[in-house]
Amino acid sequence: MDASATARGLGRATVVAIALALTVTGCSSGSSGSGDVPKNVVPAQDAEDNNPQPLEKIKDGGEFRPPLQQWITQWNPYQVDGRYGDAVDIMGYVEAKIFRTDAKGTYHPVPEYLVSAEVTSTSPQVVTYKINPKAKWSDGKQLSYLDFKAVWETSNGKNPAYNIADSSGYEQISGVEQGANAQEVKVTFSQSYADWQSLFNPLLPAAGIATPDAFNQGWVEKVPVFGGPFKIGTLDKTAQTITLVPNPDWWGTKPKLDKITYRVLATPAITQAFLNNEVDYASAGSATAYGQLKDAKDGVIRTGTPWDEVHISFGGNGALADQSVRQALGKAMDRAALIKIVNQGVPVEFKPLGNHLFMINQTGYQDNAGEWVKFDPEAAKALLDKAGWKEAAAGQPRTKDGKPLELHYVVSDGSAQAQLDMAAAVQNMLRQVGVTVSVDKVSSKEYFSKYVNQGKFDLASWRNTGSFPLSLGVANFRAPQGDNVFGNYSKLSTPEIDSLLRKAAGTIDPVEAAKLYNQADVKIWELGHTVELYQRPSIVAVRKGLANFGAGSLADTDITKVGWEK
Template structure:
């Protein structure tokens, strides 16, 4: 499973606070020499052969909110916990390794490869044993229905991302009932990310089924696990092994997802209510690392922390105001605070598409992204917002320059710390920021996903296929924001990203993505802060799980060791 897009409130912090994980010696020492950041394939999962695992036991997770949409391809289905759960109960056609490279999952796909380049044709040979929980075999019809829903031609389908699907001209049966032939109108280098997970044709083949047929539940499954119970009162969803599963039998007897406020994760872990917990904040790390039954596992994940600027409403519609906020943000101060006690170096994040430890990364920041309050003031002057003196918000046409900063009430204290720091920074240039906390279950569905905010901070994660992040910067179409919740984009950015997605030469694709990134910075789409380290507390006896880095987790191989 892979977490997609907005999965959690970003841990971002006041420059006056000590924030992060641990020293390189896992002590409280502040003088320990920092190590280099983990490589792109860095991970720590306590790898063991399945023969070392005992049969049975439960794996318990904390999730941020009740899952309302199990169709991850629908606009409300991009919340990461729901995407994780969907990945455990639906066909996962490709599994990413530690370097983020996808490989066919033999449980579903015997082979998948490009069989023609002009035009580009991809042929899948499906595992004949693979079936949906309603008894129907996986077939080309499932691929066809998913393409129809996601190619962008029928606007009644509320698609979160049409990238790649809109380049397909035809989906048809291949040489036999277990073969699928997909023809592209233009080349698409990241074709492996499509149809993953796969959904059953009979449950997404109309806009109504696609948009609402997966709300609050998954009507059909097709993997090693199925949903055992939905307990909305207890705020838990429990997965159990599907006895009809044709692959290797999973070791776990259940996987339980439980809604918890982020601030309660550490306490729940120490009380043995959940089996992993973030250990990135110093107060959490110190408590978790002392627990004798705990491993601290670290890895390098595609995980960026940023502040989204909503250019779809109010004062931020003016690019000069967005640029002013960029100049008024002390990114280095925030990052230095966060990195203070980390065991490895934390580099500034100056790219929207690539992480600092990835090939293709380069600094694309604009003239506005160097901390310069005087430049911010000048930009606001040019935008017509008049200075009213120290401590007072600027005004224009009788209106005060006031922005809201939306936070989840279930978030950790550091999210408030960051918001308060931003509030102070912007106040210094005449922008009033009002911090507004909203219920955790509403944060994405009623605010972020609808563009109902001025400022918001969350994370985009696991975008190892670069084209996968296209909808974050794609121009919205009508009410469909895709994942560009701040509605900041341009035809030029769309064109560059489209060309990058069509480029089969990797070097050319990297060049085009970086050209698009230059424009994204200039437009003030979002303020990138840092690549969030992966530091997780995990029960010692849990194998093949933890800080996976760029890799997917195979839950048929996760379990508890026989000997601990």
């Protein structure tokens, strides 16, 4: 199912995408009226379906036209409002993406930025980075330890004036200092941090984030300093288009494309735009979209299994402040039926996801859902009874202290029909146990900023994408600090979950770390925080001839290699 929005994490790119449709990167889904199709497409588990081509077979020049699902306001990916998935991806093209992951999720230093990066001491943990001396920002300054230091100082959570997306990793650092010269960086950790390669990625210039005002406001509607193979060409809010053009001072291999044009389109309009040859990339993850795009002229379907999950989150206010009520909702929902709604008409089987932190194709995955989301309406009723919500007359909501049990399921008005069908199914399932749910459509442009990010929902669905390595998912479940909720928009947490997640993120042995992450996941299920639905396969339509871009697994895109075949 395609969500209208996505949330992305940094390192790879953790992002929220719109609920049932979107992501900081919902899930998109197809129309339930298009009938079943055989589930005969098996996405690659650890490969990239992106038409890999060597550079000599790719034309010099040309334009690539991807769609955007919402206008990008905040470009700073370290700022709490800068986690929108497409924005994080673009920042990886225009700023210093110092590491990339391959299809198996292994990190590799990007040579244009790093000569080397390695752990040079384990007690305490010290990581030494050697910066490519050719690497420069658009203001002429060389990349240096000052940039690493600025990212750490702004993102470590010590100064609340910086409204950060996540302090994970940065709060474990005790110091960032110059090594042999300004292009050698020594990062010392007070506590071990296994996923150190996810930090400082992308690197931002110290000049752009040094003060709270620069950090929070300096990247609104603009990118003041850049240092990637591309730069922002135009930001046309009226036309809702964003263009990238090659950075003329780029010191690496020249990008093949001479222009990337992003166009903001409502989710339902993207399919037609592809058919009209107005965009070169479109999600085919819904039944309706797949049905229209599978035979599109000059189009090809590509599939993969990225870090991409679809879920329904519970709010933490009102009746849902009671854990028993949240647990009741989990048991009142028939996950298999909900998944079937959004899987209808799509040629890939959407498999139930039993973990909040691991995808099914990740080493360490185990299904921890247990009894918490086993469809059992009678058990749900018993939990609601226990919580003091008394049964009412048939068709009427339960009551407590004279108040009815009425909840709000917030959906984007850009949601595909299958997403709306899923919300309606949830509404009906909960009605059977005495819970009245209203499905509230809100503007897709405000879905995250005014509702999800503010915790103004009882139920909401979106996607989290790219939360790899594992520590990137910590922000979604950690305890809020003051007004900063990180990625935990429900604001639901426990000290035990916090402790387990922190310990896991500091455990270098991946086997031991996986045990701790899974222990935390068991507690997240018990908390009634989120009902995971499925790992969303990447099913996309791409214009024929587009090379080195499409559907991946755990790999990052090297934008300099994307282009059109000769």
